[in-house]
Amino acid sequence: MSSGAPRGQGQTVRLPRGASLSDFADKIDANPGSLVQEMFNLGEMVTATQSCTDDTLLLLAEHLGYALEIVSPEDEDRELLAQFHIDLDADVDAARLVSRPPVVTVMGHVDHGKTKLLDAIRSTHVVEGEAGGITQHIGAYQVEVEHEGQERKVTFIDTPGHEAFTAMRARGAQVTDIVILVVAADDGVMPQTIEALNHAKAAEVPIVVAVNKIDVEGANPAKVRQQLTEYGLVAEEYGGDTMFVDISAKSRINIDGVLEAVLLTADASLELTAPVDGSAHGVAIEGHLDKGRGPVATVLVQQGTLHVGDSIVAGTGHGRVRAMLDEYSRPVEEAGPSRPVLVLGLTAVPGAGDTFLVAEDDRTARQIAEQREARKRAAANAYSRGRATLETLMEQVKEGQKATLALILKGDVSGSVEALEDALVKLDIPEEVQLRIIHRGVGAITENDVNLASATSDSTATIIGFNVRAEGKVRDLAEREGVEIRYYTVIYQAIEEIEAALKGMLKPEYEEFELGTAEIRAVFKSSRIGNIAGCMVRSGVVRRNAKARLLRDGAVVAENLSIASLKREKDDATEVREGFECGLTLGGYNDIKVGDVIENFEMREKPRA
Structure with missing residues (x-):
């Protein structure tokens, strides 16, 4: 091969998303220029440092005889942290484990009363601040509950109900221990109910069903139980293992029953423990940019204890914890497992679902954040740029027309x-x-x-x-x-x-609409205007200025014609209907014969679906 790129014998090459040809060359000990040449031979225009899509890398690997493994974002992050001797998945000594509060996610269809239920639990009014009564953000709160003579804590995550928030709801299911599925007794199971149920099942977490709005007209809690049976949730009273609780969040009916069901499910199905000592790590539930305080993130601690003054990394942001606040904006000095807190002091807003961890010092935190940012940017560049093939190069020059x-x-x-x-x-x-x-x-x-x-x-x-x-x-x-x-x-x-x-923005689409047909019965020659067709209208109408085509023995002999003039007897006419005779000319086209058929039609804009 002229390019001199080495050939693999099925060896595996591991590359992160958005890797360049230079990265590939490093792995196989080759010259990046030779890989550029190989890609050119394959019909791809790729520079040595350009971020490549997975497809481009797979194409090259297959061509060179290598097995390519694209490192998943999770593995990529694990490998990055391993460089700094951080292992979030390390086994924890059982002696260090202490029991922790359950993390509960509230899910369900839009307007079935999820935030109203949290309102009732916390005796606050979150709904009033939401546009259209729809929760637009993830919120996390911890409440204290008296259960069997003990003060127990429960952490709640409120996830939005509209289907556009699937991504956020999925993340809610990933950090949760128990899901409360809220279903309105008058509405029953709806599309987002099933969607939320699927997220909960994918996360393999137990479900407590809160049948809400039992006090409204048309409420039928039994129907909800029956509908959910089809999706594998069988109520305890029907011999299943799912707890159903009938409630009214608005009227504050049986709210304690939901909390009790959550704690009973946690005690029966789950062993909720985590180490309370050591460096904290967990998940960023939400983040926003505060005008006065800068980037602010709601984080849920999953292991260890987070302290004010810790150096942390959250997604691509890093910094020192300047202050921590609870759900009531009160200062908190430390946060243990299952505790959601608002963290101030980050350099950038983390994404919902990004992991956060405490680093040894500010320098380590900054390096991890910068490498995460660089990898994220490389992956984004690969897909924003797309694949440039030699065949499509000229098309890309004309892309402005699109x-x-x-x-x-x-x-x-x-x-x-x-x-x-x-x-x-x-x-x-x-x-x-x-x-x-x-x-x-x-x-x-x-x-x-x-x-x-x-x-x-x-x-x-x-x-x-x-x-x-x-x-x-x-x-x-x-x-x-x-x-x-x-x-x-x-x-x-x-x-x-x-x-x-x-x-x-789409160019309008037109479709042909046939107006009518006319058969030529006689041809009159005129020195001034050419041949005039004496016709009988066989179907529909013949309309002046309409588009036309000429058929002879069933075959089209002339396209792109128009009916230039139209007369009924001696008077000019706009249109002549079926069964009447007329005289017409075809806009300068004179090759007409008795027996020819004139089809006239118009182009109408086609409505888009």
């Missing part, structure tokens, strides 16, 4: 931005329209966002503000640059409008 909607997403919390992006990426849109999300972030819309939007190569990008606004100067700059900013407080409104905008 309708593209570029978006910048800004939201108040990371989970909402992530969920919005996830929903938009899954939109079913035709190939001739592209959706590009060029940036997403947490916090108010800034001048940088507007500058980025106006500098986009496709066209000016649109900025989507989800529960955030643009301040005075930023608004003025957006007006000057012609950048559109749209504000939303409910996620599905944003999705519907963006989908409508994408479909509006």
Whole structure:
């Protein structure tokens, strides 16, 4: 081979997502230039340092005879932490384990009363602050419950109910011990009920069903039990092992019954223990950018104890814990297992579901965060760039002709931005329209966002503000640059409008609509206007200025004609109907004969699905 790239004999090469040809070359002890040449021979234009998609790397590996293994994000992170001698999965000495409170996730269909139930449990009013009564963020709270003469703690995670938040709900199921599935007694099992149930089953956690709204008209708790039996949740009273509790969150009926069911399920099905000593690690439940306090993250400690002053890494953010607050904004000095706290002092907002851990010192925390950021960026670059083949190079030059909607997403919390992006990426849109999300972030819309939007190569990008606004100067700059900013407080409104905008960018599709046919019975020659066809309208109507084609013995002999003039007897006519005679000319086309058939039709815009 001219390029001199070594050939593998089925050896396995492990590479992270977004690896470059240089990374591949290092693994097989080759010259990066030889791999560039190999890719060129395969019809791919790839530079040595460009982030490659999984498909590109697999194509090259197969060509060279190597077995390629793409390292999963979890393994990638594990390998990164191993470089710093951190092992989050290490076995814990049983002597160090202490019992911890259960972490409970509240799930269910939109408007079935999940947040109302948490309200009743905490005797607070979270719902009033939510747009349209729909929970838009993940919230985590710890409550104290008296059970069998003991004070017990339970941690609750409230997950949003709309289907667009599937990604966030899935993360809720990953950190939870028990799921409370809220089903309205008057509505029964709905699509998101099944979706939430699937998340809980995938996480292999026990489920307690809270049958809500038992005091409203049309409530039928027995029907809910029957419906859920089809999905494998059989009530204890029917001989199953799932606890069903009939409640009314609004009227505060039987709320203690739910808490008791949670604790009984925890004691019967789970051994909830964790080491309380040692460095803390856990999961970031939510994050947002606070105007006065900077990046703020709600974290759930899973092992160890988190202290004020610890050096921590959360996702791609790092920093020293400047302060910790509980759900009532009271300062907390330390947080043990199953304790959710608000952490201040990070350099960046973590994503919902990112792991956090305590590092030895600030330097280690910074290095881990920077390497996570670099790997994340490489993976993102690989897929934003796409595969450039030699065949499509010229097409890419013409890409400007393709309708593209570029978006910048800004939201108040990371989970909402992530969920919005996830929903938009899954939109079913035709190939001739592209959706590009060029940036997403947490916090108010800034001048940088507007500058980025106006500098986009496709066209000016649109900025989507989800529960955030643009301040005075930023608004003025957006007006000057012609950048559109749209504000939303409910996620599905944003999705519907963006989908409508994408479909509006499509070039209209037209379909042919036949008006009628006419048979030529006589041909009259005119020195002034050419041949005139004397016709009988056989079906429909013949309309002046309509498009036409000429058929002879069933075959089309002329296309792209138009009916230039139309007369009924001696008068000009706009249209002539079936069964009547008429005279017409075909816009300068004179090759007509007796017996020919003229089809006339018009092109009508086709509504898109």
